[in-house]
Amino acid sequence: MKTYTTTNIRNIVLMGHGSSGKTTLAEAMLFLSKGIDRFGNITDGNTTCDFDPEEIRRKFSINTSLAPIEWKNNKLNILDTPGYFDFAGEVKCASRAAEIGLILLSAKNGVEVGTEKSWDYAEEVNISRAFFVTKLEEENADFFKVCQELQDKFGSKVLPFQFPIMEDNQFKGIVDVVTKKAYIVQNKTTTVTDIPAQYIAKADELREPIMEAVAETDEELMEKYFEGEHFTDEEIVRGLIQGIEDDAIFPIYCGSSIQLAGVDALMDSLISFFPSPAAYKVHAVKAGTEDQIELNPSSDEKFAGLVFKTMVDAFVGKISLIKVCSGELKSDMIVFNSRTTDTEKISNPFILKGKKQEQCEKAVAGDIVAVAKLTNTQTNDTLSLQTYAVELKKIDFPNPSISLAVEPLAKGDEDKIGAGLNKLRDEDPTFRVENNPETKQLLVSGLGEQHIDVITSKLKSKYSVSVKLTDPRIPYRETIKKKLEAEGKHKKQSGGHGQYGHVKMVFEPNDVEDLVFEEKIFGGSVPKNYIPAVEKGLRECVVKGVLAGYPMVRLKATLVDGSYHDVDSSEMAFKIAASLAYKKLIDASPVLLEPIMSCEVMIPDSYMGDIIGDMNKRRGRILGMNPAEKGYQKVIAEVPHAEMFKYATDLRSITQGRGSFTMKLERYEEMPANMAEKVVAAAKRESEEE
Numbered sequence: 001m002k003t004y005t006t007t008n009i010r011n012i013v014l015m016g017h018g019s020s021g022k023t024t025l026a027e028a029m030l031f032l033s034k035g036i037d038r039f040g041n042i043t044d045g046n047t048t049c050d051f052d053p054e055e056i057r058r059k060f061s062i063n064t065s066l067a068p069i070e071w072k073n074n075k076l077n078i079l080d081t082p083g084y085f086d087f088a089g090e091v092k093c094a095s096r097a098a099e100i101g102l103i104l105l106s107a108k109n110g111v112e113v114g115t116e117k118s119w120d121y122a123e124e125v126n127i128s129r130a131f132f133v134t135k136l137e138e139e140n141a142d143f144f145k146v147c148q149e150l151q152d153k154f155g156s157k158v159l160p161f162q163f164p165i166m167e168d169n170q171f172k173g174i175v176d177v178v179t180k181k182a183y184i185v186q187n188k189t190t191t192v193t194d195i196p197a198q199y200i201a202k203a204d205e206l207r208e209p210i211m212e213a214v215a216e217t218d219e220e221l222m223e224k225y226f227e228g229e230h231f232t233d234e235e236i237v238r239g240l241i242q243g244i245e246d247d248a249i250f251p252i253y254c255g256s257s258i259q260l261a262g263v264d265a266l267m268d269s270l271i272s273f274f275p276s277p278a279a280y281k282v283h284a285v286k287a288g289t290e291d292q293i294e295l296n297p298s299s300d301e302k303f304a305g306l307v308f309k310t311m312v313d314a315f316v317g318k319i320s321l322i323k324v325c326s327g328e329l330k331s332d333m334i335v336f337n338s339r340t341t342d343t344e345k346i347s348n349p350f351i352l353k354g355k356k357q358e359q360c361e362k363a364v365a366g367d368i369v370a371v372a373k374l375t376n377t378q379t380n381d382t383l384s385l386q387t388y389a390v391e392l393k394k395i396d397f398p399n400p401s402i403s404l405a406v407e408p409l410a411k412g413d414e415d416k417i418g419a420g421l422n423k424l425r426d427e428d429p430t431f432r433v434e435n436n437p438e439t440k441q442l443l444v445s446g447l448g449e450q451h452i453d454v455i456t457s458k459l460k461s462k463y464s465v466s467v468k469l470t471d472p473r474i475p476y477r478e479t480i481k482k483k484l485e486a487e488g489k490h491k492k493q494s495g496g497h498g499q500y501g502h503v504k505m506v507f508e509p510n511d512v513e514d515l516v517f518e519e520k521i522f523g524g525s526v527p528k529n530y531i532p533a534v535e536k537g538l539r540e541c542v543v544k545g546v547l548a549g550y551p552m553v554r555l556k557a558t559l560v561d562g563s564y565h566d567v568d569s570s571e572m573a574f575k576i577a578a579s580l581a582y583k584k585l586i587d588a589s590p591v592l593l594e595p596i597m598s599c600e601v602m603i604p605d606s607y608m609g610d611i612i613g614d615m616n617k618r619r620g621r622i623l624g625m626n627p628a629e630k631g632y633q634k635v636i637a638e639v640p641h642a643e644m645f646k647y648a649t650d651l652r653s654i655t656q657g658r659g660s661f662t663m664k665l666e667r668y669e670e671m672p673a674n675m676a677e678k679v680v681a682a683a684k685r686e687s688e689e690e
Helices: 022-032 053-058 085-097 113-124 143-154 197-215 219-226 233-245 263-273 414-427 449-463 528-541 571-587 605-617 647-655 673-689
Strands: 009-016 065-071 074-080 100-106 128-134 158-160 162-167 170-176 181-186 189-194 250-254 282-286 292-295 304-313 317-326 328-330 334-337 343-345 350-353 356-359 362-364 368-372 382-384 390-392 402-408 432-436 441-446 467-470 477-480 484-492 499-509 516-519 555-563 590-604 621-627 632-640 660-670
Touching: 009 022, 009 085, 009 113, 009 263, 022 065, 022 074, 022 128, 022 263, 053 449, 065 263, 065 350, 065 368, 074 085, 074 263, 085 113, 085 304, 085 317, 085 449, 100 113, 113 128, 113 143, 128 143, 128 233, 143 158, 143 162, 143 250, 158 197, 162 197, 162 250, 170 197, 170 263, 197 219, 197 233, 219 233, 233 263, 250 263, 282 317, 304 390, 304 414, 317 328, 317 362, 382 390, 402 414, 402 449, 402 647, 414 432, 414 441, 414 449, 441 449, 449 467, 477 499, 484 571, 499 571, 516 528, 528 555, 528 571, 555 571, 590 605, 590 647, 590 673, 605 621, 605 632, 605 647, 632 660, 647 660
Parallel strands: 009 074, 009 100, 100 128, 128 250, 158 250, 516 555
Antiparallel strands: 065 074, 162 170, 170 181, 181 189, 282 292, 282 390, 304 317, 304 382, 317 368, 328 362, 334 343, 334 382, 350 356, 350 368, 402 441, 402 467, 432 441, 477 590, 484 499, 499 555, 590 632, 590 660, 621 632
């Protein structure tokens, strides 16, 4: 593939709800542009963009894939993204590398939750937006109903640039109201003609608001419009480019990827009316400072690029996908990583088309390129010249919302599991791996159950390790409710030196989480040199409570008396004596404490009643409700951790995917007695089994 100038590049992220046709559109674009010889399909698992074994098996996209297309002396970098919410991180990274967000909708299903989320992602990174209504060949397809839904949802700036030609409920082609041409499709072959007579009135009706939008981009055009003069083709193109760049126009296109209908017209329009990377200034800071700078997206500038995605190939190793924001990236360049402050050598950059690699001479500003085997570089790193070190704005990845414990199915696989998960984490910044020292569990956190299921499936297919997923253990705590005097005496005689330690303790509840130890010894009943051993013995004990083996907190222990033996006493003997006294806390009304989480839930206002009802079932307390943007409400609540394991899944179900939440540990509270009994019984069973 030849090197294109920045103005001849378009970076387009395909977005939309699951199964809206993104991968099939990418395949159609590749096929029409002769980038591939055979038109693959998802059912057969042979599309260019869905090449991962998990994608082929599940028949939907999991990863962002790149499909560079050469069309009429321009290069379209198509970024095909997943539609399912568990893989939102992939959409976020692709959006950051694009200037155009093309949101796909099914002509049958219309505006779905994924449509709304795609709009929000594109708006977040401030890229141009357009819609492509697909699957017009399917029964019950209704293009104009979808247009109305889009305008109701996103406003009057959303304008249809095309509409379908339907005869006897059969899709026959499209009318382009901007170019005043019809694209008639037969046997996957398109013929361009004048608009058929019966569609001219509809074309004129839809063209009028487009011309009005064009007029609003320029005062001279506005005057001309009010005087009833027609715009020239050049004025229309100039006005559309300006309107789309200013987010004053959001076009709607239509077609059928399966029939290759409307795809060529779509690519023409993306080149003609949509901005190239050259239209966008790149915001950055000088590395190591907060000094704001602007980079020109030009090949004449110094190099700077963002690693927006990392892939791990079984043969090549780690592959970094880089959006070149300014300058050029060539082989043998030495680049500087602003995060690590190390340098990396670029060797043999290449272009990815699905999984296929094609060497390239260089990548210019605005282009996307792949580089293999960068040592310490990861997703979100900025690479630049060391003499002009900068840091580009990072991708804001969503935080994990669900955690599950990973257990090996075969003994001795723990190390392999850890190594495999860490490699997978290089590819996906939206999941976390954590060894919980308290519960002794390996926890994997992701955006949903499906996300974690895919991770464990990849662990098996790539690294030959099978695991099972279980609910994480809750890190309960224990404390006591009443004051208790307890005695611990350790006396052992077995010939020679014996062992003797004797303590009298007062245990009482306390407000401080950690153990508070005091001594009030009179008359040397316990020598000063043994007192630290008493405290040490207690600190070793509080790791396991007397009720169910959870850590003991909010405990004050006072050493008030005891006795010793001149010969047989030792530090060890007093440690044991302290532990014997500690065991008597079973008589101090011990109780279980459970973690209480502070939870913020963002939901559309219409789901408020359902969310509050659900929170009440989870023993939650609603603390407040605050209006947020776009008709959303922020519900602030406190809820026991034990009730929140599958909340991510349940919230998605209640709100049809529109809700999100964050939570953090707030404090520990006493657990209801009936529930505590079950936890204690389970802990005892587990202890007996061990």
